Amino acid sequence: MALDGLMSEPLTVERLAEEDWTNPITIRSQIKQARIEIFGRNLSDSAIAYRLKKQRERRTRVCAEPDCRRPIPSLANGRRRYCDFHGSGAARLRRHRHGVAGFKPIRPRRSRRVAD
Ligand SMILES: [Zn+2]
Numbered sequence: 001m002a003l004d005g006l007m008s009e010p011l012t013v014e015r016l017a018e019e020d021w022t023n024p025i026t027i028r029s030q031i032k033q034a035r036i037e038i039f040g041r042n043l044s045d046s047a048i049a050y051r052l053k054k055q056r057e058r059r060t061r062v063c064a065e066p067d068c069r070r071p072i073p074s075l076a077n078g079r080r081r082y083c084d085f086h087g088s089g090a091a092r093l094r095r096h097r098h099g100v101a102g103f104k105p106i107r108p109r110r111s112r113r114v115a116d
Contacts, residue, residue: 039075054078065091 009015013031017024035042039051061072063083070083085091 051075 013024013027017027020027032042035048039048043051055074058074058078060074061080062068063070063072063086064081065083065086068083068086070085072080072083080087082091
C-alpha cells in the first residue's frame with residue numbers, strides 16, 4: 001500500500017528521549033511529575049481514563065455549607081462535599097464540635113459577669 005512509510009509509529013518514551021537528546025528515565029520522571037501536578041498523585045493510565053470519564057458524567061457541584069454557592073472543583077473526588085474554604089480549618093472544626101448546630105452561626109459567649 002502507498003501509505004507505508006507515511007503512517008507514523010506510536011510515540012514511545014524511548015523515541016521522545018531520542019528526539020529530546022535525553023534519556024528515557026528523565027522522560028518517565030517528567031511524565032510522573034505531570035501526573036502528580038494534574039491529578040494529585042501518580043495515577044495509572046486506566047485510573048486517569050476512569051477519573052476523566054467520571055468527571056464528564058458529573059454535573060457542577062456546589063458547597064454543602066448553607067448559604068455558600070462556591071463551586072467544588074471538577075477534578076475533586078466524588079465524595080467531596082465542601083468548597084476549599086469550608087472543607088478545612090475553622091468551618092470543619094465547627095461542624096465537628098456542634099454537629100447539626102454547627103451549620104448555624106455561632107452566638108457570642110454570654111458574659112459571666114453577674115448583674116450588679
Ligand atoms: Zn463553602
